[in-house]
Amino acid sequence: MSKQTVIVVIGGGAAGIFGAVRCKSANCAAKVILLEKTNQLLTKVKISGGGRCNVTHACFDPKKLAQNYPRGSKELLSPFHRFQPKDTITWFEERGVPLKKEDDGRMFPTTDSSATVTQCLLNAASSAGVEIRTVQHIQAVERVGPSFLITLHDDRLYARSLLLATGSAPWGHKIAQMFGHNIIPPVPSLFTFNVPSSSLLDLAGISVPKAVVTLENTPFRVQGPLLLTHWGFSGPSVLKLSALAARTLHECNYQATVVINWIEGENREGFYNNLLERKKRRPEETFPPLLPHNLQTRLLTAVRIDPKTPFGSLSHADLGKVASKLTSDRYIIEGKTTYKHEFVTAGGVDLREIDFKRMESRITPNLFFAGEILDIDGVTGGFNFQNAWTTAWIAGEAAATPAS
Ligand SMILES: Cc1cc2nc3c(=O)[nH]c(=O)nc-3n(C[C@H](O)[C@H](O)[C@H](O)COP(=O)(O)OP(=O)(O)OC[C@H]3O[C@@H](n4cnc5c(N)ncnc54)[C@H](O)[C@@H]3O)c2cc1C
Incomplete structure (x- = not known):
């Protein structure tokens, strides 16, 4: 047998x-x-x-x-x-x-x-x-x-x-x-970013459907939903970035700079030109809603722009500051938090x-x-x-x- x-x-x-x-x-x-x-x-x-x-x-x-x-x-x-x-x-x-x-x-x-x-x-x-x-x-x-x-x-x-x-x-x-x-x-892979110095912590819960998140000085870049949290940033784009850059972030002990482009499909130059065009053609208008209201107000006031100011009253330098803020907003990551749904x-x-x-x-x-x-x-x-x-x-x- x-x-x-x-x-x-x-x-x-x-x-x-x-x-x-x-x-x-x-x-x-x-x-x-x-x-x-x-x-x-x-x-x-x-x-x-x-x-x-x-x-x-x-x-x-x-x-x-x-x-x-x-x-x-x-x-x-x-x-x-x-x-x-x-x-x-x-x-x-x-x-x-x-x-x-x-x-x-x-x-x-x-x-x-x-x-x-x-x-x-x-x-x-x-x-x-x-x-x-x-x-x-x-x-x-x-x-x-x-x-x-x-x-x-x-x-x-x-x-x-x-x-x-x-x-x-x-x-x-x-x-x-x-x-x-x-x-x-x-x-570890699949984690969220701790950004204790972020000025957006009190806006936790707000989500931007198509942000572009880049880890500065690396090729790692992801477009997707971004979620503001009490400790920093989360959401599918951040989790994906954490996975792509898992080893790089580990090597720098989770201390790095993340650059956020809040405006879908726009680079700084394109967005700046767009703002100049608006100033020329519709000087009486104010900023249209591009982002969830509280977030947009916070980002504009961070560069000392009153969101109610008409385009005609904003200088080229003002528009340049807005373009930089909304398309390449920099934050310092200081550690990570485990994403409890999956890691x-x-x-x-x-x-x-x-x-x-x-x-x-x-x-x-x-x-x-x-x-x-x-x-x-x-x-x-x-x-x-x-x-x-x-x-x-x-x-x-x-x-x-x-x-x-
Ligand atoms: C909180 C959390 C949520 C998750 N949610 C999801 C999700 O929703 N979707 C998804 O796709 N992924 C999810 N994941 C990831 C997913 O769970 C893992 O990728 C998957 O479980 C891996 O399966 P595995 O069998 O290879 O390993 P494990 O699930 O880790 O199983 C390994 C097993 O081996 C046993 N073992 C270890 N050493 C020995 C030993 N010496 N002798 C005998 N047995 C041993 C362990 O006790 C364990 O039971 C999640 C992970 C976590 C932590």
């Missing part, structure tokens, strides 16, 4: 559970054992998206989808042709969890509750026959011939394939290093060492990776879970079927 194939998955988060289910569906004869350190499964899924779980994003073109990953965009392109948000939607829908799309493309369960998603994943694991063991203290992971020996406090497991899905936990990085992998040092770690297993056709190590055969353990992170909006689903789908299938 042939011995049963054993596949061990380490980590009971989104990637681990999804990967384990895929393992079983790709090879139902295999024994799939999932080991979780804590007594809780899917902890991050539970708290994700403010308790609603932003499962994925309604972006169905692999090329466009991949652009939402500051790290991993090139490598994820081919995996997204195999498992993308459409497949995620179908997977959950087939298991009784329809997803709905919000105006900005984020997708949530129609129940608006992450519990629906966790329950669905746990049911899928249970009906597939995944053996889940929680509160597991793994003492050692070793290579024994082509297999792995996993030593637990009360057991020893021999596995033909090992799938590491331990998220950003240093332990997983250590195991990957032990098997020859390089770890790109982890740094991730940039850094992890070096992507050059992974075969993305199988999510398998190029260094240690039969060792697979999925989710945040990799040096992949997305911007906010459901992209980070999509990375977990896609990489786990491929890793799970490959772990269950040896390379020919």
Whole structure:
């Protein structure tokens, strides 16, 4: 009688559970054992998206989808042709969890509750026959011939394939290093900017739909909604900028200058000429509403312009000051604040060492990776879970079927 194939998955988060289910569906004869350190499964899924779980994003073109990953965009392109948000939607829908799309493309369960998603994943694991063991203290992971020996406090497991899905936990990085992998040092991504010297703190809650936010002296520039907060700036544009510049901002200890263009599609020169034109043609008019009222008043008074002054009474120098203020307004970032709805770690297993056709190590055969353990992170909006689903789908299938 042939011995049963054993596949061990380490980590009971989104990637681990999804990967384990895929393992079983790709090879139902295999024994799939999932080991979780804590007594809780899917902890991050539970708290994700403010308790609603932003499962994925309604972006169905692999090329466009991949652009939402500051790290991993090139490598994820081919995996997204195999498992993308459409497949995620179908997977959950087939298991009784329809997803709905919000105006900005984020997708949530129609129940608006992450519990629906966790329950669905746990049911899928249970009906597939995944053996889940929680509160597991793994003492050692070793290579024994082509297999792995996993030593637990009360057991020893021999596995033909090992799938590491331990998220950003240093332990997983250590195991990957032990098997020859390089770890790109982890740094936080997706955070908001602290700007204690900002004169706009009392305007918290105001949102500008299309600001352009640039990190001074860097190529990092994002256009999108900007939110004023009690501590500085947030909103999709700032979160995206924090992701793009995650490493740069870490290196300067989150002390930097952000330049805000409050006026959509205008550079300083164009906007200045526009103001001069108005002065010439409609000298009796005052500033039209370009921004939320309180914010516009605050920005104009900051350059000592009374918003009620007609254009005809403003000098060229006045108009120059207004143009500079509204198109290149500078603020000093002094630290960061975690965005509670979603945060991730940039850094992890070096992507050059992974075969993305199988999510398998190029260094240690039969060792697979999925989710945040990799040096992949997305911007906010459901992209980070999509990375977990896609990489786990491929890793799970490959772990269950040896390379020919
Ligand atoms: C507050 C918050 C909200 C978020 N909201 C969203 C959202 O709405 N949408 C989105 O796309 N992304 C969101 N994210 C990001 C998303 O949660 C992660 O990208 C995703 O959970 C990564 O999944 P993972 O399985 O790779 O890692 P994890 O979810 O971190 O799972 C890793 C698992 O491995 C276990 N583990 C670690 N070490 C060991 C060990 N030695 N032995 C055994 N097990 C071990 C851990 O306990 C954990 O259960 C959010 C993140 C946070 C923190």
